[in-house]
Amino acid sequence: MPHARNRNPSPIPEVTWDTGLKEMNETWKGAIACLGVAVFFVMTIGIIYWQVVDQPNKNWILKGSYSGLIWERRTHSLVIQTLTEDKTYVEIDVGNVGNPDIEVPFVRNLCWLNKTEFCYTWDSVADVKISLEVNEATETECYSMTWSPVHCHVELKDCFSMANMSWYGGASVQNQSWPINEQNVTMQPFTVSNLRDNPSGFGSVLERYFLGSSGVAVLVSPDVPLQVGMESRQHFCLQSPSSLERTPLQYTVCVGHNIRAVHQEALQQLSSPSRELPNMDVLWLPFWKLLASVDSGPKVERELRTFSNRLRRHQLGEGAISLNEHSTALLADMDQDYLASRKRGTSKRQTRDFRDLSLIKLLNISITLSPFLSVDTTQFHKSLLDGTEAYWLSLPVAPQGRLVPVLTQWRGQFCVKLNISNPEAVSWFLDRVGLLQARLGMESIHLEGAEGNPLDLGGGDQYIGQLADVAARIEESAIMNAGTRSSHKPVFVRMPPLQSDWSSSGLKGLIPSLLHHTLLGYNLLIPDAVGGSLSGDLVTDEELFIRWLQIVAFLPVISFETPPWVCGEDRVLNLTRALIAWHQDFVVPLVTRYAEDWMTSGSPIYRPLWWLSPDDPATFTIDDQFLIGDEVLVAPVIERGTVRRNIYLPDGGFQWQDSRNAQVFDGGTLLEDYPVALEEVAIFLRRRS
Helix, strand or coil: CCCCCCCCCCCCCCCCHHHHHHHHHHHHHHHHHHHHHHHHHHHHHHHHHHHHHHCCCEEEEEECCCEEEEEECCCCEEEEEECCCCCEEEEEECCCCCCCCCCCCCCCCCCCCCCCEEEEEECCCEEEEEEEEEECCCCEEEEEEEEEECCCCCCCEEEEECCCCCEEEEEECCCCCCCHHHCCEEEEECCCECCCCCCCCCEEEEEEEEEECCCEEEEECCCCCCEEEEECCCEEEEECCCCCCCCCEEEEEEECCCHHHHHHHHHHHHCCCCCCCCCHHHHHCCEEECCCCCCCHHHHHHHHHHHHHHHHHCCCCCCEEECCHHHHHHHHCHHHHHHHHHHHCCCHHHHHHHHCHHHHCCCCEEEEECCEEECCCHHHHHHHHCCCHHHECEEEECCCCEEEECCEEECCEEEEEECCCCHHHHHHHHHHHHHHHHHHCCCEEEECCCCCCCCCCCCCCHHHHHHHHHHHCCCCEEEECCECCCCCCCCEEECCCCCCCCCCCCHHHHHHHHHHHHHCCCCCEECCCCCCCCCCCCCCCHHHHHHHHHHHCCCCCCEECCCHHHHCCHHHHHHHHHHHHHHHHHHHHHHHHHHHHHHHHCCCCEECHHHCCCCCHHHCCCCCCEEECCCEEEECCCCCCCCEEEEEECCCCEEEEECCCCCEEECCEEEEEEECCCCCCEEEEEEEC
C-alpha cells in the first residue's frame, strides 16, 4: 500500500493569513493617525508662529502702477511705497484710531473686488475709505482718504512722519523755517491769525497743502474744520475737532517721481487755473512808510510834503509814501473839517490849511483801510438810524428778529466789521474807496484786518477770500495782509513783519518766508520793510540794513520803514540808490516776465534750488539762496560780520556764471568760503552747457 505523505512537513504550525493582515492594517492605521496628529500639531504651531512671530509686518491694501498703500500692523501706520519697496514716499501714523495697544494683524478690504478702493471699520470708532486714482499723463498717483467717526465726540488724528525727508507748505509762523521740519506748533485750528497778537499761531499766508521731498503732496479738504499741530523733526498732525456733527477728516495724498513733478500736479488742485495779475505798476516804486504821529489832516499833509522833499533831496527818486489807517482817516476828513471851519467863520489863512488836498494828489501815496468801523463814529450811529445795520456782521435778536451788529476790537477800539456777503455793504465800501481816490489820487490801497470773523464759530477763513474779491474790484493796486485760497486773485500780499535782528525771526527768516509764500502761489508779495518792522523802532545797524536791502532788492517791491539817512553814512545812501536802480532796471522786467509764466503754468516766480535739481538731496534744506525763474541764482549774506559764505550751484545739465567776475562753474558745485564783500551780493546767471 502506498505510503501516505505528510502535506505539512514543517514543524511550524499553519496560521490564518486573514488574521495577520487585519492586525497589520490596525497597526498602520494607528501609525497614520499618530502621524496626522503630529502634522496637525506642527501646522498649528506653524500658523501660530506665523501669526505671532513670523507673519509679515505689512500687507498691501491698494496697488497702483508704481506705488502702493501698505498697512504696517506693528506701528499702526499706513505707508505708501514703490511696488519694489525700494522707496518710501510717506508714513502716516493712524494709531489714534481704535486701541493703539492692540495689534491689528491684518486689515481686510470691505470694498469687495474693487482694486481701486479700500474700506475698513476700526473698532467701531471710525470708518475709512481710500480711493486710488492713477494719472498716466502726469505719472502721479493719488490716494483720497476719508475718515468718518462712527460716534460723536471722536477726534480723528493722522500724523505724517518727518523722518528722512523734508516738508514744506502749511502756514506762515513767527519763526519761519525752510523746510518746516524744525517748527513746533501746538495743536490748534488751522486758520490765519495776526502774529502780532498771537505769536504762537498761524499767520499771513495759509493753505491746506504740505509737500514732501520724497515726491509726496498732501492736500486737505477745504470744506471741513481742521486742526494742525507740529512736533519738531518728528511729525505734523492733522486732526478733526471733537463735535456732535461727527466731523470727518478728509485729505488726498499724491505721489510722483520727484518733488517738482508732484508739486506741479498738486498745483492743479490747489489753485484756480484762471489766474490774474494785479496792477503791476506798483513794482516800479519803492514804498516809504510815513512815521508821523499827528492829530489832524493838515499836519499829515505837511509831513507828506516834508518827507517827499527829503526823498528828492537825497536823490532817491520817485516812491510811494505809505500812510497808516489813522493818517488816511485824518486826510479823508479834511473836506469835512474845511466845511465846518467855513461855518465857524475861520479866517482865510486858517481855512487854507484845510484845502491842500490838491497838493497831496501831486504825490505818490499809498493809503490803508480796513473793514472795521469804530462804534464811536458818526457813520456807525447813522447806520443804526437809517436801517443799514446789515452793513456789519450781525446777529438777529428775538423776538422781533432785528439785526444787532457784533462788537469786536480793532486797534484798541470797539468796532464792527463789514458784512462782505451783503452787496449793498460792498458797494458802500467801494464808493468810499472811489471817493478817496478822487480826493487823494493814491497809487495803491492797503487792506488790513482780513483775518478773523466774529461770526465764524468754526474758525474758517472765508472772510479773507471774500475781501480779496472786493480788493480785485479796486482799480488801484490792492495789498492784503493775509491770503488763503486766493493766490489766483489779482492782489498783492504783504509778508509778515520781522524783528530787526539777525535771527530766524529777523533777517534769517526773510528767504524762508519768501519761499513759503511762492510755494503756495503767492508770488506777487510785498516784503517787510528793510531792517524789519516788528519792533516799531528805526534800524541803526548799518550792516543789517545793507544785507537786508540786498535781499529785498530782488523781490517784487522794495519797502522801507527806516530811511537810509538814519544810518548816517553816505555809503548806505549810495548803496540804496544803486539797489533801487538795479531793482527797476533788472529785477522788475525779470519778475514781470516770469509773472506771465506763473499766470499760464502756475510755476512760481521765486523758486527753491530743488526746482532745478529735484532729485538732489543737497538742495532740500538750503534756506539762504533762491532762484528767480530758472536763470538767476541769488546767494545773499545773512550772517553778521561775514564777507564769505558757502554757495551751492544746483545741477541740471548747465553751468553758472558769477555776474561780478564772469567766472563759470559747473552745476552741482559747492563753492566754499566764496567771497561776498559788504557792498556785494552774489548773483549767478545760468548758462547752457
